[in-house]
Amino acid sequence: MTVGYSEAATKRVTGRSGIEYAYRECGAGAVPLILLQHFRGNLDNWDPALVDALAAERRVVAFDNAGVGASGGEVPHTVAEMARDALVFLDAIGCEQADVLGFSIGSFVAQEIALIRPDVVRRLVLASSAPRGGPDMHGWAAEVIGAVGQPEPNPEGVLGVFYAESDRSRQAGMQAFGRMAVRVSDRDEPTTWASGLAQYDAVCEWGVPDHALLERVGAIKVPVFVANGDSDPMILPRYSYLLAGLLTQARLKIYPDSAHGFLFQHHAEFAADVNVFLT
Template identity: 60%
Template structure:
């Protein structure tokens, strides 16, 4: 019987880098390739929409985790995407996994790309949600209104809705539903991310976005199938970066979801989960 994400307990595993990783695991059948999720800027285990995880885990094992220094995981958050990728590889190794599918969201999609470059044999298929390639022009930091909304010490529900969902009534209503689902877990909630994590992650985002045309060429090295997706109104990572990724990665498909922003995968969780399941299958 499938377990709901809101009811899955937090677990801890110690990796070879001596970090204690907080994670949640829907479990699955022996021999099944799990789907490992990498979270967005300042997000922890409770910032995944339970409806999305439940939809994804209907047909496969899904694992969410906090990378180093984030939420309930020990250590200090690194300030480079490359180190975040090596830390994530250590976590996967601690679970004894030799091959995984990856779904990276926002900064998690940057980390997922780096994992695929560093350890290509580990990644069977790759999903990049609200993503951009390293070195793309215009990605050197976020716009003042975006960083003002989600980069301060506290983010209000209205600020979250303004970045993660489109201005339309339908999208905003969907966003309020997402917030309600995220807060539905009654106990054993994850630790909140701190300011040091915010600073380190934003440093990593800015370094990722330094214009570098040569960095774009390395995407040709990704030989696994890749699914790239975003909302059509994302103010944080503009959807044209999805098309750029799709044009540079040899085996990529791109989908842009309508009337949606950075949190398109939560707003359209049923459709997105079906698309991901079809792609991974």
């Protein structure tokens, strides 16, 4: 019997750094798909409909990186160190090669993983992403900070950033929230405000304009699928075009009437696109 993401047990593994990582997995396959989560997100913030659609064709592993949710340690203040922590986790579960799907700040981490240890990444999916050093990326717009960058979680603010203004998109957002709330036992620990501040420090460091740093991403030679929503206010779609243009093997898709959470709104279409890309 196949276990869906909502029922998958939370497992724990200790890396060589001594940090204990919390993770969940479902599906089966030789090359796992590793999921890297968004700003302040934990295991419960993945849409089960998306994960289950991905896991229908492969093994999918979601985890809390160091200092996030139920994992131990502290959140580093740079994306590069987050990537090194993620590599410790991959080593701990015995993963020698993986496909990697990074979402938002997770997509920054995914890029760094591919640059630090190229042989571990077979294919890369970058959702709501941007290259390091891009212009006008140093921090988020004031309305985004007001919605998602405050100490207390703001569901209405998250809805406004993750979904477009149309009734259809907002309804899809509410449905995604409902799917994420289905799990009632063995839920993850909320990510602390201190961890969120460290993540935002890393986002800002990543976004300091630096034309030379833009050249780094060109060293990623594996196939990459770059995707975003057409109305993302957090990581603007133009950065997806910039990123895809800097990569040597990139496919790009912008999903209509959607924002930062396009992959949850268009979960069936996005999962199908990812499965085709990885196959």
